[in-house]
Amino acid sequence: xxxxxxxxxxxxxxxxxxxxxxxxxxxxxxxxxxxxxxxxxxxxxxxxxxxxxxxxxxxxxxxxxxxxxxxxxxxxxxxxxxxxxxxxxxxxxxxxxxxxxxxxxxxxxxxxxxxxxxxxxxxxxxxxxxxxxxxxxxxxxxxxxxxxxxxxxxxxxxxxxxxxxxxxxxxxxxxxxxxxxxxxxxxxxxxxxxxxxxxxxxxxxxxxxxxxxxxxxxxxxxxxxxxxxxxxxxxxxxxxxxxxxxxxxxxxxxxxxxxxxxxxxxxxxxxxxxxxxxxxxxxxxxxxxxxxxxxxxxxxxxxxxxxxxxxxxxxxxxxxxxxxxxxxxxxxxxxxxxxxxxxxxxxxxxxxxxxxxxxxxxxxxxxxxxxxxxxxxxxxxxxxxxxxxxxxxxxxxxxxxxxxxxxxxxxxxxxxxxxxxxxxxxxxxxxxxxxxxxxxxxxxxxxxxxxxxxxxxxxxxxxxx
Amino acid sequence: xxxxxxxxxxxxxxxxxxxxxxxxxxxxxxxxxxxxxxxxxxxxxxxxxxxxxxxxxxxxxxxxxxxxxxxxxxxxxxxxxxxxxxxxxxxxxxxxxxxxxxxxxxxxxxxxxxxxxxxxxxxxxxxxxxxxxxxxxxxxxxxxxxxxxxxxxxxxxxxxxxxxxxxxxxxxxxxxxxxxxxxxxxxxxxxxxxxxxxxxxxxxxxxxxxxxxxxxxxxxxxxxxxxxxxxxxxxxxxxxxxxxxxxxxxxxxxxxxxxxxxxxxxxxxxxxxxxxxxxxxxxxxxxxxxxxxxxxxxxxxxxxxxxxxxxxxxxxxxxxxxxxxxxxxxxxxxxxxxxxxxxxxxxxxxxxxxxxxxxxxxxxxxxxxxxxxxxxxxxxxxxxxxxxxxxxxxxxxxxxxxxxxxxxxxxxxxxxxxxxxxxxxxxxxxxxxxxxxxxxxxxxxxxxxxxxxxxxxxxxxxxxx
Numbered sequence: 001x002x003x004x005x006x007x008x009x010x011x012x013x014x015x016x017x018x019x020x021x022x023x024x025x026x027x028x029x030x031x032x033x034x035x036x037x038x039x040x041x042x043x044x045x046x047x048x049x050x051x052x053x054x055x056x057x058x059x060x061x062x063x064x065x066x067x068x069x070x071x072x073x074x075x076x077x078x079x080x081x082x083x084x085x086x087x088x089x090x091x092x093x094x095x096x097x098x099x100x101x102x103x104x105x106x107x108x109x110x111x112x113x114x115x116x117x118x119x120x121x122x123x124x125x126x127x128x129x130x131x132x133x134x135x136x137x138x139x140x141x142x143x144x145x146x147x148x149x150x151x152x153x154x155x156x157x158x159x160x161x162x163x164x165x166x167x168x169x170x171x172x173x174x175x176x177x178x179x180x181x182x183x184x185x186x187x188x189x190x191x192x193x194x195x196x197x198x199x200x201x202x203x204x205x206x207x208x209x210x211x212x213x214x215x216x217x218x219x220x221x222x223x224x225x226x227x228x229x230x231x232x233x234x235x236x237x238x239x240x241x242x243x244x245x246x247x248x249x250x251x252x253x254x255x256x257x258x259x260x261x262x263x264x265x266x267x268x269x270x271x272x273x274x275x276x277x278x279x280x281x282x283x284x285x286x287x288x289x290x291x292x293x294x295x296x297x298x299x300x301x302x303x304x305x306x307x308x309x310x311x312x313x314x315x316x317x318x319x320x321x322x323x324x325x326x327x328x329x330x331x332x333x334x335x336x337x338x339x340x341x342x343x344x345x346x347x348x349x350x351x352x353x354x355x356x357x358x359x360x361x362x363x364x365x366x367x368x369x370x371x372x373x374x375x376x377x378x379x380x381x382x383x384x385x386x387x388x389x390x391x392x393x394x395x396x397x398x399x400x401x402x403x404x405x406x407x408x409x410x411x412x413x414x415x416x417x418x419x420x421x422x423x424x425x426x427x428x429x430x431x432x433x434x435x436x437x438x439x440x441x442x443x444x445x446x447x448x449x450x451x452x453x454x455x456x457x458x459x460x461x462x463x464x465x
Numbered sequence: 466x467x468x469x470x471x472x473x474x475x476x477x478x479x480x481x482x483x484x485x486x487x488x489x490x491x492x493x494x495x496x497x498x499x500x501x502x503x504x505x506x507x508x509x510x511x512x513x514x515x516x517x518x519x520x521x522x523x524x525x526x527x528x529x530x531x532x533x534x535x536x537x538x539x540x541x542x543x544x545x546x547x548x549x550x551x552x553x554x555x556x557x558x559x560x561x562x563x564x565x566x567x568x569x570x571x572x573x574x575x576x577x578x579x580x581x582x583x584x585x586x587x588x589x590x591x592x593x594x595x596x597x598x599x600x601x602x603x604x605x606x607x608x609x610x611x612x613x614x615x616x617x618x619x620x621x622x623x624x625x626x627x628x629x630x631x632x633x634x635x636x637x638x639x640x641x642x643x644x645x646x647x648x649x650x651x652x653x654x655x656x657x658x659x660x661x662x663x664x665x666x667x668x669x670x671x672x673x674x675x676x677x678x679x680x681x682x683x684x685x686x687x688x689x690x691x692x693x694x695x696x697x698x699x700x701x702x703x704x705x706x707x708x709x710x711x712x713x714x715x716x717x718x719x720x721x722x723x724x725x726x727x728x729x730x731x732x733x734x735x736x737x738x739x740x741x742x743x744x745x746x747x748x749x750x751x752x753x754x755x756x757x758x759x760x761x762x763x764x765x766x767x768x769x770x771x772x773x774x775x776x777x778x779x780x781x782x783x784x785x786x787x788x789x790x791x792x793x794x795x796x797x798x799x800x801x802x803x804x805x806x807x808x809x810x811x812x813x814x815x816x817x818x819x820x821x822x823x824x825x826x827x828x829x830x831x832x833x834x835x836x837x838x839x840x841x842x843x844x845x846x847x848x849x850x851x852x853x854x855x856x857x858x859x860x861x862x863x864x865x866x867x868x869x870x871x872x873x874x875x876x877x878x879x880x881x882x883x884x885x886x887x888x889x890x891x892x893x894x895x896x897x898x899x900x901x902x903x904x905x906x907x908x909x910x911x912x913x914x915x916x917x918x919x920x921x922x923x924x925x926x927x928x929x930x
Contacts, residue, residue, distance in 0.1 A: 034783050093785065099681075161783055202686060206784045215748025216564075219898040221667060221869025224799050225754045225769030227747065232707065232772050239704035242697065282692065283680025288824050289690045304690030307697050308787050313774035314795060318499045318626050319671045319832040320558065321797055321869075322773050322898055330779060332786060334689050359753050367784040404686025404786075433684040433787055 005456040011139040019135045027107040027120040033090030034161040045089040065165035068157030076147030080462030084179035087130035088159030091122035099435035117438045125432040128439035129185040132447030148459035162368035181381045187424030195389040198422035200401035203335030203372035205345040208365045218323040228359040230327035245291040300401025341369035370407030388453035470921040476604040484600045492572040492585040498555030499626040510554040522606045530630035533622030541612030545927030549644035552595035553624030556587035564900035582903040590897040593904035594650040597912030613924035627833035646846045652889030660854040663887035665866035668800030668837035670810040673830045683788040693824040695792035710756040721804045765866025806834035835872030853918035
C-alpha cells in the first residue's frame with residue numbers, strides 16, 4: 001500500500017513559492033489587534049484567512065464576538081481522531097518603527113545564515129506558523145481531496161491583547177469545537193534541522209501600577225527635598241521586588257513552585273543548546289538571574305518578574321525641573337507549575353499595596369493572567385507527533401520548555417478537556433515582539449511538511465494506513 | 466522738597482489696567498525656548514519686549530547670539546548707582562496640556578482668594594515679574610521724563626534651557642553691562658502683603674542617563690529571568706541613590722555642605738510661614754525628606770536629589786510583554802553653599818558609573834549645572850531694597866531662602882563682579898512649571914510699585930532726594 005504522505009510532500013515542494021506568496025499577502029495586512037485604529041485591518045486579516053480556508057475546501061466562516069472575530073472552519077474525514085488547530089491572526093504592535101530595516105508590513109525576503117528568511121511583524125508570531133498547517137491542509141486536500149482525519153480550525157484576533165473573548169466563545173461552542181487533541185504552532189525548534197516538542201509553558205500575571213504623590217506636578221527647586229517624589233518612590237518600590245540573589249522578594253512567591261526534577265535538569269543539560277550563541281545574538285556574554293539555575297532552567301522552569309514599561313515626569317529634549325504628580329509602571333511575572341495565576345496576582349497586589357509608602361497612593365490594574373502549563377508527554381498523540389517530526393527531519397524531536405505563555409492551552413484543557421500538542425517551527429533569534437521579526441523559509445517549509453506528516457500519523461492512530 | 470515717587474505711584478495706579486493688557490499681550494506669545502518648533506515665537510517675544518522698552522524711552526535692541534537673542538536696553542540718569550535688570554522672556558513648555566483649565570497661551574483673568582489673578586504659562590516665571598520693573602520704568606519715564614539712576618536691561622531667551630549663550634554674551638559685553646548692582650525678580654514673597662528679599666538660592670546639577678542591556682528589545686517570556694532587564698536595573702540604580710533616612714547615598718555628597726547657622730534656623734522658625742497650608746495646597750499632609758530638618762530648612766539650606774523623568778519599555782494601552790534594550794532617566798540635584806556644582810556633577814557621574822551593574826552599559830549626559838548662591842545681606846543696596854519694600858507694604862521684608870536656582874546670579878558675580886538683589890513677587894502656590902501657572906494681580910501691582918520705590922531708593926544712595 002502506497003504511503004499517502006509522499007505525494008503530499010511532493011505537492012508541498014511544487015507549491016512552496018506560492019505558499020511564500022500567500023504568507024506575504026497575510027503579512028501585508030497590519031492586523032495590530034491592540035490598536036483600535038487598525039480594527040478594520042484586523043478584521044480584514046480574519047476575512048483573508050477564512051477565504052483561504054474556504055478555497056482549500058473547508059467549511060469556513062468569520063464569527064462575531066464582542067471584539068475581534070473568530071475564524072472557524074471544519075472539514076476532513078468523517079471518522080478518526082478529531083484535531084483542533086488553534087492560531088491567532090493578530091500581531092504585536094511594530095514600535096519602535098525606526099529600528100526596522102524594512103517596513104514591518106512590507107514583508108521582505110532577505111538572505112541569512114539558514115538561507116532566505118521573510119521579515120515582517122507577525123512573520124513567526126503567529127502568521128507564518130499558522131500557515132504551516134494551513135498549507136499542509138491545502139496540499140493534502142489538493143492531492144487526496146480530503147483530510148485524513150476530522151479537523152476543526154479556531155483562529156482568534158486577540159491573542160496579543162489577553163484573548164478577552166476567547167473563553168466565552170469556546171464555552172458557547174463546545175459541541176462545534178469538540179475534539180480529541182489540539183495542535184498549536186507558536187513555539188520553537190532548537191535549530192532548522194533539530195525539531196522540538198514543547199511540554200512546558202510559563203504562566204503570566206501582568207499588572208499596571210500608578211503611584212501618586214503630590215496633587216499636581218511641582219517645580220523641583222521650590223519643593224525638592226521636602227515632598228515625596230513619585231518617581232523616587234516608584235524606583236524604590238520596584239527595586240524592592242528583587243533581592244541581591246536575583247530572586248523575587250515577595251514573601252510566598254515561590255511557595256507553590258514545583259522543584260526542578262533531576263530528570264529534566266539532566267535532559268536539558270544534554271540538549272544541543274548553544275548558550276553562548278543565544279546570548280551573543282542579543283549582545284550579552286553571560287546569563288544573569290536567580291542564583292543556582294542555568295539559563296534554560298531559569299527560562300523554562302523558574303518564575304521571574306520583569307518591569308515591561310515605566311514612565312513619568314519629563315522625557316523630552318533637555319532639562320525640565322519637575323517633580324511629577326504621578327509615576328507609572330507595567331510589570332509582569334512569569335509563572336511555573338504549580339503556581340496559580342490568580343493567587344500570585346492577588347499576592348503581588350497585596351504586596352505592592354503593603355510596600356507603597358505612606359506618603360503616596362497606589363492604583364493597580366490587572367491586565368491579564370494565565371496559569372503555567374505542563375502537557376503530558378506520554379500520550380499517543382505525542383508519540384504520533386514524534387514520529388511525524390522524525391519522518392521529516394530524520395531525527396527525534398527534543399522535549400523542551402518555553403519561557404513564554406500561551407494561555408489558550410489552559411483554556412482548551414479547562415473548557416474542552418483537551419491536551420495540546422505544541423509543535424513549533426520558530427527559532428530563538430526570530431525576534432518575536434521586537435523590530436525585524438523574521439521566519440526562516442526553511443523552517444516554514446519543514447513546518448508545512450511536518451504538519452502534513454502529522455495528519456498522516458493522526459490517521460494511523462485512527463487505524464488508517 | 467516733594468517726593469518724586471508719589472506721582473509715579475499715582476501714574477502706576479492710573480495705568481494698571483493697561484499694564485495688565487500689556488502683560489497679557491506678552492503672555493500670548495508662546496516663547497517656549499526649548500522647542501525649536503517655537504523658535505519664531507521666541508524671537509517674537511524678544512522683539513515685543515525690545516519695542517516696549519524703546520517705547521518707554523530707553524535705547525533698546527535685539528542682539529543675536531548662537532541661539533535665542535538677547536534684549537539689551539540702556540537709559541536713565543547720567544550719574545548715580547548703575548543698576549542692571551535681568552529677566553528672561555522664554556517660558557517652560559506647557560505640557561501636560563490636558564490639565565490646563567484655560568489654554569496656556571490665552572491669558573485669562575480669574576477670581577481667587579487674593580482677588581483677580583492672570584493664568585498663563587509664563588505668568589509669573591518670568592514675564593509677569595519681568596514687567597514689574599518694566600512698568601515701573603514706564604511710569605517713572607512718563608512722570609519725570611527719565612529714570613533717577615543709570616540702568617541697563619539684559620533679558621535672555623534661554624533661561625529654561627540652561628542659558629547656553631548667556632555667559633559668552635556677558636563676557637563679550639562687559640563694558641556695556643557694567644553696573645554696581647543687579648536686580649532680578651524671579652523669587653517669591655511670603656504673602657501678597659508680606660514682602661521678602663531672597664538671600665539664598667540653591668544650585669543645580671542636571672543629568673540624563675541611559676542604561677542599556679541587551680542589544681535589542683526582547684520578548685519577556687522567551688528571555689525573562691535569564692537576562693538583565695534595563696528597567697529592573699534602572700530602578701535598582703535610582704533607588705540606591707537614597708538611604709532610609711532620606712539622605713542622598715553618594716559618598717562625599719554632603720562634604721562641602723555648610724552646616725545650618727543657628728541664627729538662620731531661628732529666623733526661619735519665626736517666619737509667618739504656614740507649613741500646613743503649603744502642603745495642603747499640593748494635597749499632602751506632612752513633609753518628608755532628610756531626617757532632622759524642617760520643611761523650610763530642607764528646601765532652602767539642604768541639598769537633594771530628584772528624578773525628573775523616567776521612561777523605557779512599553780507605556781501604551783494594555784499589555785506588551787517586552788524587556789526593552791534601553792531605559793532612561795533624567796535627574797537633578799539641588800545644591801547649597803559651599804557645594805561646587807562641577808565637583809558634585811563629577812562625583813555624581815563617577816558614582817553612577819560605579820554602581821552601574823556589570824551586565825549593563827550606562828551613558829550619562831550633563832544637561833547643565835549652576836552653583837548655589839548666598840548673597841550678602843548687609844550692603845547699602847539691600848538696605849535700599851528693604852526701605853523700598855517697607856514703603857510700599859508698610860512692613861519690613863522677611864529675609865528668605867529659595868529652593869530653586871537662578872544661575873545668572875552666579876554668572877553676574879563671576880563675570881561682572883555684581884551682587885544681585887533678589888526681590889520677587891511670586892507666591893508659593895503660583896504653580897511654576899506646572900499647569901495653570903498664575904500671577905496674582907495684587908502682586909503684579911505691588912511689584913510695579915516696589916520697583917518704582919526701589920528706583921527712588923537707589924537714587925537716594927547716589928545722593929539724590
